[in-house]
Amino acid sequence: MAPRTNDTAPEQETGAPPPPPTAPEAAPHTEEPGSGAVPDESTAADPRVAAVRRVGETGRRLRAVRLGGTAVLLAVALTCGSIAVGALRDHRGATVASAPSAASAPLLSGGSLDASIASLQAQLKTQPKDFGSWATLGLAYVEQARTKGDPSRYPQAEKALRRSLGLKPGNEQAVTGQAALAAARHDFAHALTYADSVLEENPYSERALSSRIDALVELGRYADASKAADTADSRRPGVPVFTRYAYVHELRGDVKTARQVLRQALATSTARGDISYVAAQLGLLAWNQGDYKSALTYYARALAADENYLPALEGRARAQYASGDHAAAIRGMEQVVARYPLPQPLVELGEMYQDRGAEGDTAKAHDQYALVDAWIALARAYGVNADLDTALAAADHGGKAAALRAARAEWARRHTVHTADALAWALHVNGKDAEALPYARQATATGYRNAAFLYHRGMIERATGHAKDARASLAAALQLNPGFSPLGAREARRAVKDLEAAR
Numbered sequence: 214m215a216p217r218t219n220d221t222a223p224e225q226e227t228g229a230p231p232p233p234p235t236a237p238e239a240a241p242h243t244e245e246p247g248s249g250a251v252p253d254e255s256t257a258a259d260p261r262v263a264a265v266r267r268v269g270e271t272g273r274r275l276r277a278v279r280l281g282g283t284a285v286l287l288a289v290a291l292t293c294g295s296i297a298v299g300a301l302r303d304h305r306g307a308t309v310a311s312a313p314s315a316a317s318a319p320l321l322s323g324g325s326l327d328a329s330i331a332s333l334q335a336q337l338k339t340q341p342k343d344f345g346s347w348a349t350l351g352l353a354y355v356e357q358a359r360t361k362g363d364p365s366r367y368p369q370a371e372k373a374l375r376r377s378l379g380l381k382p383g384n385e386q387a388v389t390g391q392a393a394l395a396a397a398r399h400d401f402a403h404a405l406t407y408a409d410s411v412l413e414e415n416p417y418s419e420r421a422l423s424s425r426i427d428a429l430v431e432l433g434r435y436a437d438a439s440k441a442a443d444t445a446d447s448r449r450p451g452v453p454v455f456t457r458y459a460y461v462h463e464l465r466g467d468v469k470t471a472r473q474v475l476r477q478a479l480a481t482s483t484a485r486g487d488i489s490y491v492a493a494q495l496g497l498l499a500w501n502q503g504d505y506k507s508a509l510t511y512y513a514r515a516l517a518a519d520e521n522y523l524p525a526l527e528g529r530a531r532a533q534y535a536s537g538d539h540a541a542a543i544r545g546m547e548q549v550v551a552r553y554p555l556p557q558p559l560v561e562l563g564e565m566y567q568d569r570g571a572e573g574d575t576a577k578a579h580d581q582y583a584l585v586d587a588w589i590a591l592a593r594a595y596g597v598n599a600d601l602d603t604a605l606a607a608a609d610h611g612g613k614a615a616a617l618r619a620a621r622a623e624w625a626r627r628h629t630v631h632t633a634d635a636l637a638w639a640l641h642v643n644g645k646d647a648e649a650l651p652y653a654r655q656a657t658a659t660g661y662r663n664a665a666f667l668y669h670r671g672m673i674e675r676a677t678g679h680a681k682d683a684r685a686s687l688a689a690a691l692q693l694n695p696g697f698s699p700l701g702a703r704e705a706r707r708a709v710k711d712l713e714a715a716r
Contacts, residue, residue, distance in 0.1 A: 333349060343380075344380035344384055345386060348384065351373035352370075355397050377390075392420075392421065398596050399598035401432050402432065402626075407424070418449075419445075422449055425441050425445075430464070430629075432629070433632070442457055442458040452482060452487045455491075459475045463661065472498055479514075485518040485519055493528060496510075496529075497524075499511060501664070501694060503664070503695060503696070505535050505696070512529040512532065530545035530561075534565055543562070555588065556602040560609075564699040566578040568700060568703065582606065600619040601632060603619035604616050604623060604636070604638075607639075617645075620639035624636045630658075630659055637653035637655075650679075653670040653674075654670065665697050667686050667693065668686075668698075668701050668704075671683045671687035671690060
C-alpha cells in the first residue's frame with residue numbers, strides 16, 4: 214500500500230443522526246465566548262490548582278510536603294507554561310499537525326492554534342448562533358488539551374460542542390468533535406459510537422474514519438481496526454489515515470509495512486505539521502526496534518519542520534539517553550516536562566535521574582513521580598480516565614495497591630496489549646505472579662515488538678519458575694531495544710546474568 218492522490222469523493226455537508234447520550238455537563242472554569250473577556254489562565258483561583266492540592270489530601274502521606282511543592286510547579290506549568298509555549302508557536306508561525314488529531318478545519322490548519330481560538334472566540338461574541346464555529350471551537354479546545362497536556366480544556370470543549378448541537382442537532386462537525394473529545398478522555402466506546410454515527414451519513418468523513426480506527430485500536434479490537442484502516446485507506450487516503458494504517462500493522466508485528474507506509478507518507482507530506490508528525494512517528498518506530506541512529510535522524514527531520522514539536526523533542530531525548538549521551542538527554546527531557554508535564558515524560562526523566570545517581574538526583578526523581586500523581590488527579594478532575602497512566606506509573610514509582618486497582622479497572626473496560634501488559638506488571642509487583650503470567654503472554658501475543666512488554670514477561674516468567682522462558686524473553690527484550698528504559702534495561706541485564714549463573 215502506498216500513499217496516493219486523493220481522488221475520492223470530498224466530504225459532503227450532510228447531517229448526522231442525534232448523538233448518543235453524554236456524561237452530565239461539567240461546568241467550565243472559564244467564560245465562554247459571548248459572555249465576557251477571554252479568561253486569564255494565571256489567576257490564583259484556577260480550579261486546576263485546587264485539583265492538584267487534593268492530591269496532597271488523598272495521596273501518600275509521607276510525601277505530602279514534597280507533593281505540595283511539586284503541585285504548585287505543575288499548576289504553573291499548566292498555566293504560565295502553556296501560555297508561553299503558545300506564544301512561542303505563534304511567533305514561529307508553526308502549524309497544527311493534522312495527522313494526530315480530529316481538528317482539521319481550515320481555520321485550524323492555517324495558522325497557530327492559540328490564534329485560531331482567539332479568532333473563534335471573537336467571532337462568536339458577535340455571531341453566537343454560528344453552530345459551525347462553536348463546533349470548530351470545541352475541536353480546537355480538544356486539540357489544545359492534547360498538544361499542551363492541559364485537561365482543563367475538555368469541559369470547555371464539551372460545552373462548545375453542546376452549544377453547536379443545540380443550534381443544529383446532529384451536525385457532522387460537532388458529532389465528530391464529540392468523538393475526538395471522548396477519545397481524548399479515554400472513553401473509546403463512546404468515541405466509536407460517535408464516529409459510526411457520522412459515517413452512517415457521510416462515509417467519506419476523514420475525521421470520523423480516523424477516529425473509528427483509533428477507537429477500535431484502543432478497545433483492543435485489532436482485527437476490526439485493520440478492516441477499518443483498509444476502508445479508510447480506500448475512501449480517504451492521506452496522512453491521518455496512513456499513520457493509523459501503519460500503527461495497526463505495527464501492532465500485529467508487521468514493522469516492515471509500517472515503516473514503508475510511514476516513509477511514503479513522509480515523502481508526500483508538504484505541510485510542516487504533517488512532516489513533523491510523520492517523521493516523529495518514524496523515529497518512534499525506529500526507537501522501538503533499537504535503531505537509535507535512524508531514530509535520531511527522523512527526530513531531527515521532525516524538528517527541522519517544527520523546532521518546538523514536543524513528541525520529537527521527547528523522542529530525541531530518549532534516543533540520546535539510550536545512545537549514551539546522558540547529559541544532552543536529560544537537558545532535553547527537562548525542557549519537555551517544563552512544557553508538557555504528562556506522565557510518560559515525567560517518569561522517563563525521573564528514571565534518568567535515578568540512573569545517573571548524582572547528588573540530589575534521588576530527590577529530583579521523586580519530584581517527577583509526584584508530578585505524575587498531580588497530573589493524574591488533574592486529569593480525573595476534568596473527566597479523563599487516567600487508570601492506565603496510574604497503573605503504569607504507580608507500579609514502579611508509586612503505590613502498588615493503587616496500581617493494581619487501576620489496572621484491573623482499565624482491563625474491565627478494554628482488552629488491549631497495553632492494558633494486558635499494565636495488568637500483568639501490576640499483578641507482579643503485588644506478588645501475584647501466577648495470575649500475572651497469562652496477561653503478560655497476552656500482551657505479546659499479537660506480535661507487537663515492544664521491549665518493555667518482553668521485559669515484563671521475562672521477569673514474571675522468572676518469578677513463576679519458568680527460567681528458560683525468562684531467559685529467552687529478557688534476551689529478546691535487550692536484543693530488540695537494549696536501552697528501552699534507563700532502569701528496566703539495567704534490571705533486565707542483571708536478571709539475565711543471575712539466570713545464566715543459576716543454570
